Amino acid sequence: MIREGFEVKKITRDEALKLIEKYVKDKNMKKHLFAVEAIMKALAERFGEDEEKWALVGLLHDLDYLETKSTFEKHGFRAVEIIKEEGYEISEDMARAIISHASHDGWEPKTLMEKALYATDPLTGLIVASALIHPAKRLSSIDTEFILKRFKEKRFAAGANRDQIKSCEEFGLKLEEFVDIGFRAMLGISEVLEL
């Protein structure tokens, strides 16, 4: 809905950060968003895709997390709604990616960007848990091999859906490479992640 005197702007990273401040009060969820942003940017680079767009999708994908905790059927849809209500324009492919990461029937991830977001979402939790189980509790003290070993331990960080992570193979990445890209991207922002 466009009201008179109400300008619709294309959303930028700075604007996205303002929305996160307003809607995502949970510190760990904010860190998750920054981690997914970093990995999506790295994946876009790997595939020669639009890094800015992929990063933004990662940054915004759980914007509605607090609002849809108990109404999961609205997850993703509400995030897109919030962005529009706040007066920003969001492209159709970005909106679709945000909605399709939430496993709604009929909204299966189809494009490369959608599939990348879907697989990345649980990867950050696995990497964080892997760092925390190490005595040093730092990303810099683990490596990709360490995370791959933890991946195989089904009861370790069981909330990090292994099938969803492994769906990286559907867009042409072996698990080893996917985890490596994710780990390096998160290591690059370890200060932000305080890890």
Ligand SMILES: [Fe+2]
């Ligand atoms: Fe997420």
